[in-house]
Amino acid sequence: MDFGFDAADEEFRARAREWLTARLGPGGAFADLRGVKAPDDAQRRRAWERELGAGGWIGLGWPEGSLTRQVVWFEEYARAQAPDPLGIVGEQLLAPTLLLRGSVTQLERYLPGIASGEVIWCQGYSEPGAGSDLAAVRTVAVPAADGDGWLVSGQKTWTSLSQWADWCFVLARTEPGSQRHAGLSLLLLPMEQEAGRIEVRPIRQLNGVSEFSEVFFDEARAVDVLGEVGEGWSVAMTLLSFERGAGMLGRQIGYERELDAVLRAAANSGADRDPVLREALLQQWASLQVMRANALRTLGTAEPGTAAVAKLVWAGWHQRLGELAVQVRGLAGAFADGAAHGVDDYPLTVAQHTLLFSRADTIYGGSDQIQRNIIAERVLGLPR
Structure with a gap:
């Protein structure tokens, strides 16, 4: 464009x-x-x-x-x-989906809380055994006996921000015996429920932070369905289509700042005089320029595979940057600098934090393997 x-x-x-x-x-x-x-x-x-x-x-x-x-x-x-x-989950994922697939009543009920910053949402998609293969969802929901909503039972994992969230949208199986993409619904439920209905267990990551959690539902009451009952897969895919967009350009500004810090560290340590490291740093710089140009070129388009290509590019780029961030510091890269950028007993340097967190880049938001399958099937027309 x-x-x-x-x-x-x-x-x-x-x-x-x-x-x-x-x-x-x-x-x-x-x-x-x-x-x-x-x-x-x-x-x-x-x-x-x-x-x-x-x-x-x-x-x-x-x-x-x-x-x-x-x-x-x-x-x-x-x-x-x-x-x-x-509020990123509510603002950038749920709200656009509500505008496309929600009722007038739902717009009036949920959008004001998101727009004011008062209500925080989390996303109940991934499960043990149903991460990148989302169609393998096993969380179930049955109509409440009193006719007021649905009772949700099951487990979700890698649920970002769930320990701070007020609401969750949950992909659950509402048709008994259904398999894969059929029989799913996207349910909306408050995180504050009767004791024992919802349990959130933070997952401590390599960098000492716990922004992800496991969430266990035991007949937790969902009060609304986004879209029609049984159309959850379609609604879920609509929601995921908003996962990468204009925000990617903002992410690249952050990447540029991180790369600048690595370049300064390389100059300070003398690592930029190593021809191999210098070539790697130059490739990172050039790749970032290409990444931005491609993001601008494809912004607002719906070409098949565009999001998958972007995810592959930035995830791999950021992992390589994390490795370089520590590598250019030599032996000093293995030691803390006295400032705790992790938490508790994890006194990580910024470089170490980048290295450890970037391990997840090629997994969350759709693993590299899944992105390659999408490109192969939807862009190149290769057999499944």
Whole structure:
């Protein structure tokens, strides 16, 4: 597509930058959250979500907002080193799906809480044995005996932000005996239930952070169905289509900052004089330029395999960067720098944090193997 920013976009950029600087810059009310990745202080992070909502920065793309304005916001958000938002699942996944597949009543019920930053959502998709193969879902839901909603039983895993979420949308099997894509429904349920109905068990990762969890449902009550009963697979695929979009360009601003830090470290340690490392660093820089150009080229398109290609490219790129971040520091890369970028007994350096977290990049959001299958079947026309 012919992508560019006009004068109105640049005026919007200046306003966004000024707003972010006033809050995250020196003396700002949220300066302590600048550069924060892991949501350790839930109350502060919730306060930030409400601040975004009050400023009108949540839901810029609803229902068909300016694509360039969305890109501008994500870029400036990344440049300001604003904290990873707690409301990302509700804003960028559920809300666009509600606008396409939800009823008027559902829009009136759920969108205001997301837009204000008051209500945090999580996504109940992956299960043990049903991660990238989502159609293998075994969580079940049966109609409540009192006729009020559905009772959900089963286990979800790798559920991002679930220990802070107020609501969850859950893909569950509502037709007994159904298999694969048939008989599924996307159910909406509050995370606050009677004792024992929902149990959240945080999963501690290699970097010491626990933003993922296992979630166990024992006849937890779902109060709504998004789409028709039995059409869960179609609704779930609609939702996943929003997973990669304008936000990818903001992510690349963060990647650029991380790469700059690695380049500075290489210069400080003398690693940039090693021809092999210098070539690897140059390839990372060039790949980032290609990644951005491709993201701009495909923004707003629905070409088969576009999202799969983008996921493969950035996941592999970020893993290589994590390896280089530690490698260019030589032996010093194995030691902490006295600043705890992990939690508790994990005093990780920023480089070590990048290395460890990036191990998951080729798995979450669809593993590399699944992305290659999508490209093979839907783009190249190869047999299953």
